[in-house]
Amino acid sequence: MALPALGDLGSLLELLDLFGLDLSGVGSLVAGAGLVLLAVAGVLVAVVALTAVVLISRRRGRRKRRLAQSRAADDARLRELEIAAGSALVRLDDAVRSADEELGFAVAEYGDEAAAPLATAVARARARLTEAFGIRQRLDDAIPETPAERRDLTARILDLCRSGEQTLDEAKAALGRLRAADRRAGEQVESLVARLDGVAARADAAEKLVGELRRTHGDDAVTDVADNPAQARRLAGYARPRLDAARAAQRSGGAGVVAPVDDVQRAVGQIDRLLDAVTALDAELREFGPRLDGAIADARADLAQARAAEPTPAITEALAMTEAALAEATTNGRPSSLAALERSDAALERALAEVRGADDRRVRADASLDRVLGEARAAVAHTRDYIATRRGGIGPEARTRLSRAESRLTDALGLASADPAAALENAQESLRYADEALQAARRDVDGFRADDGSGRPRRADELEELGSALLGGILDSVFTDRRRDRRF
Numbered sequence: 001m002a003l004p005a006l007g008d009l010g011s012l013l014e015l016l017d018l019f020g021l022d023l024s025g026v027g028s029l030v031a032g033a034g035l036v037l038l039a040v041a042g043v044l045v046a047v048v049a050l051t052a053v054v055l056i057s058r059r060r061g062r063r064k065r066r067l068a069q070s071r072a073a074d075d076a077r078l079r080e081l082e083i084a085a086g087s088a089l090v091r092l093d094d095a096v097r098s099a100d101e102e103l104g105f106a107v108a109e110y111g112d113e114a115a116a117p118l119a120t121a122v123a124r125a126r127a128r129l130t131e132a133f134g135i136r137q138r139l140d141d142a143i144p145e146t147p148a149e150r151r152d153l154t155a156r157i158l159d160l161c162r163s164g165e166q167t168l169d170e171a172k173a174a175l176g177r178l179r180a181a182d183r184r185a186g187e188q189v190e191s192l193v194a195r196l197d198g199v200a201a202r203a204d205a206a207e208k209l210v211g212e213l214r215r216t217h218g219d220d221a222v223t224d225v226a227d228n229p230a231q232a233r234r235l236a237g238y239a240r241p242r243l244d245a246a247r248a249a250q251r252s253g254g255a256g257v258v259a260p261v262d263d264v265q266r267a268v269g270q271i272d273r274l275l276d277a278v279t280a281l282d283a284e285l286r287e288f289g290p291r292l293d294g295a296i297a298d299a300r301a302d303l304a305q306a307r308a309a310e311p312t313p314a315i316t317e318a319l320a321m322t323e324a325a326l327a328e329a330t331t332n333g334r335p336s337s338l339a340a341l342e343r344s345d346a347a348l349e350r351a352l353a354e355v356r357g358a359d360d361r362r363v364r365a366d367a368s369l370d371r372v373l374g375e376a377r378a379a380v381a382h383t384r385d386y387i388a389t390r391r392g393g394i395g396p397e398a399r400t401r402l403s404r405a406e407s408r409l410t411d412a413l414g415l416a417s418a419d420p421a422a423a424l425e426n427a428q429e430s431l432r433y434a435d436e437a438l439q440a441a442r443r444d445v446d447g448f449r450a451d452d453g454s455g456r457p458r459r460a461d462e463l464e465e466l467g468s469a470l471l472g473g474i475l476d477s478v479f480t481d482r483r484r485d486r487r488f
Contacts, residue, residue, distance in 0.1 A: 078151055085154045086396045088161035089132055093399045094391050095168050096125050101269045102262075106175055109188070121171030125164035132160040133403035136396060189246050192264050196243060199236040199271055203229040206278040217285055221335045224386050224438070225281050228274040231389070231471075235274075239267035270389055277385045284378045285335070292329065292338050294371045298364075299326045299345045306348055309355045318348035339435055342375065346428040358421075365420035372427040373416065376409050379434035387441050392471045393448030394441050401437035405430045445471070 099122045106115035135153050139145065145153065207229040214222045246260040299322055306319045321344040329337040353361070383402055387394050412426035448471060 081154045085157040089396045092161040092164045118171045121167045128160040128164035132157045136400045203232045206275045232271045232274045235267045239264045314351035318351040322348045361421040365424040376427045376430040383434045383438045394444045398437045398440035405433035
């Protein structure tokens, strides 16, 4: 049989058929193989896509975790910085107050010229302290700062406090050298002996006066000075053995006199301030009746105007508060009710400002300014004495509020003649800040007496002579520092 030519396709098919070969399924086989390949490719694409999604998700998760950890670390560092700044602020405030007392002693002992370097240092440190308190007040107000802004402002507080402390340290070192070379140590010691000998009689007289004021004005009127006589006696108990040590050092040639004499001088200065505060309270309470009468009259006039005005949410709220405070003041008649009435009436005046004309505001200010200025002066002085004599247990919040109260009082006095309405507003703000400072200071002192900063209650002996020296800021304490760190 002859084979067909290979170039003839028809012949080729015949040849294949001759040998019994059927190619009808080849096309189907090729098509099936293509589908399989497509399916495999699709699976591979899906696997690759899924893997990419997983990897991207994991990468994003790691990025988010790193970001969260970074933010947490930043927050922790910022909190540590704020704690350090709070402690530094308290230390500088204590240092300025102590330096003020030292300055008084130095002027009395050596005269103005010799004490001038310390006076200059105190003024510079106080300026830095005022700026630092202003920054702390900004951080505490209702307007939030970004973390970066908080970090920068807090670092500025630390810089100011370090600079202020360094300035005082240098001046006090110079004063210490002056005292070490002083040949009048004997006169200082004997003068301190005489002052300590008089503490018992003065404390007894102050205690008697506290009792009289309590009977006349109630317990809340004497809350802040009730313990002053006992505190004075405890400080005298603390100072006596140190004075004996100074006398012994003097008899042995004078070495070692300066340190105990400085301790005793600070204790005696605190004793004077504690007992003078009782006398000052007596003088202030003598003015209480006329001041309460004036505040009641002003509140009634403001309430009448508020009831006649178009009601607004602010007026309605302040009106209700003032009505309640007025009822309490007319029924109770205690010093605490005067403070509450002044606060609520100040809020009512702010609410009424939009409906009052300039002339009306000036007339109101002229009638009230002298009384409110007197109250603000008394409140600031009272709070300042309370903090100064218990500064070892008081943190930055109370000190910041007091600084603000002092600043507003200064503004009020400066504006009194030119702008009585603005002066009245500043005096009212000074009253408010002084009250906030006093409340914060009371909380701190209660906490100081409740535990030593380590979480355990203070022992009775810790609240005697040594505890009084710690509370008064005459001694530093690791327990006091620990408490401050917890509170800030």
